[in-house]
Amino acid sequence: MDYEGYACSGHPDLNSSVKKGRFVIEMIGRGWLVKRVANTTNKEVTRRTNKTVPRMNDPIRIVPLHLPSELYRPSAGIAALPAAQLTYRGGPLLDSVKVFSIFWGQVWQTSPNSDLANQINQFFRFAVSSALIDQLAEYSVPSQPIGHGSFIGTVTITQPTLFHAVTDAAIQKMLQQEIKSNSSIPQADANTLYFIYLPPGTAVVQGGSRSCQAFCGYHDTFGSGIYYAVMPFPNCAGCLGGLTNLDALTTTSSHEFCEAITDPVPGQGWYDDTHGEIGDICAWQTKKMGNYTVQLEWSNRDASCK
């Protein structure tokens, strides 16, 4: 069980987390990793699926902000972290992912945002059967060989109306209700991954942290195995990383896409206790794949981001 984010001194939510367990705070990649250590038991892992467990106890994987290199370069004399090595924790994988995108807010219906939404959907049509998935094959397990997936559709919703911020709880509620009542949205199965895009000007508040202040996206699961990722609009330099809106969103979306495939229940799939999930280790290192900018992902086999 751990909570990752940028360690701001006096962060109220961080403080409440610290009270619940033993934490270390360390500099990793381009951000501070705040880790709860050595107190996860199998019993606790099982309890994560119980709705009465506070959300604060869940490991949530985020895309951290892009920061100038001066801010994340270790000071002289600080020992290097151990090399990353993801290990499999026995949980589900999305072995043939089915991506469905949900664009939330009226602004997605008109240009230029509608064009951006179309381009993101094109990206997923490409990504689900691309080398991005092929490189995840090393994380196959005998009962769940990771293969190509499919893009199963998209929808724009305008209700509920969004304002300056929306909570993760409100996003889950929206998703659950839409799955129940909106015939355009498919029911969740063991491979369905909903990608939820927020409009410009709406931040997401998750675990007491806020997009553009602490993170640029995350993935998680709730209920009886509904897998989802939340992608706030890159309204800030920290979530643009010097890229265009499209390139920033394909970068952060590819990060969450690969993490959701290899660790759909955060911490129960492929995970590294020090470094986190597959995308966290390589955050904001990008490459071109087809026409798209995507993030590098950690390879155990090559011991590098690729």
Ligand SMILES: [Zn+2]
């Ligand atoms: Zn991540």
